[in-house]
């Protein structure tokens with residue numbers, strides 16, 4: 001991070017700090033935000049986390065979630081908090097549209113803005129940027145940031161737990177995006193007292209029966225294998241949403257499950273939402289679903305994990321996706 005000393009100075013006296021993370025927050029959004037929040041609280045800053053929309057239920061045990069301000073629920077209060085801030089942190093996103101109206105509200109304020117993120121192509125709106133697209137997660141970068149500030153004595157247990165959640169989430173429990181550095185950081189977090197087994201249980205062995213039945217339905221009735229293109233596709237219709245009472249977070253993990261099929265290089269989950277169609281994509285190796293998300297739909301993310309929106313309805317979206325695959329036939333047919 002350039003001008004790190006300037007930021008160090010700013011943080012040397014108690015400040016009103018607002019931390020933003022992205023809409024539909026995942027384990028890394030929450031993990032990095034809560035991890036940083038507890039680190040700053042230990043130094044007597046006053047800290048508020050603002051998220052545009054609600055976090056999924058499976059994360060509701062994390063220390064400090066009850067104090068998170070959800071913009072969708074209390075926009076007026078969120079606005080007041082934003083107007084009082086001395087410093088803004090933007091975690092796990094790098095384009096302002098990921099925080100909806102909060103982006104405009106923040107940009108109206110002159111207070112310094114810090115971006116810490118691992119997504120490709122950061123927008124240039126911040127005064128301080130720690131961006132590393134090779135990092136497993138933003139939580140990994142919060143760990144780095146704490147050490148860059150030379151303040152590891154404030155890496156309190158609640159921070160260690162939160163950063164562990166973020167790393168586990170964005171590496172699919174150490175299945176991808178790993179590096180020797182990730183394992184070293186994780187070891188340090190365990191040395192700081194993280195109970196890894198109990199957190200993994202809370203994250204993974206925590207499904208409602210309904211959620212398993214949704215997965216069963218999707219794999220049994222909605223899975224299509226496009227063998228020629230090493231691609232697995234699951235489509236969830238509006239009717240499925242109604243019949244199985246599918247809520248936010250219930251479809252989490254389905255697309256990763258498709259990657260477990262042998263010889264599959266690309267997995268996509270296409271869901272029919274009330275007003276848009278959403279695509280969640282994964283890939284192995286050099287094949288970039290990020291390119292598909294940005295070139296052909298409205299979206300982005302990482303080379304091997306991206307999300308996108310489509311506005312042409314479910315059937316046309318599925319057709320469009322399938323028609324794109326021949327463009328990548330050469331890459332997808334390689335072994």
Ligand SMILES: [Mn+2]
Nearest residue numbers: 028092137138
């Ligand atoms: Mn992330």
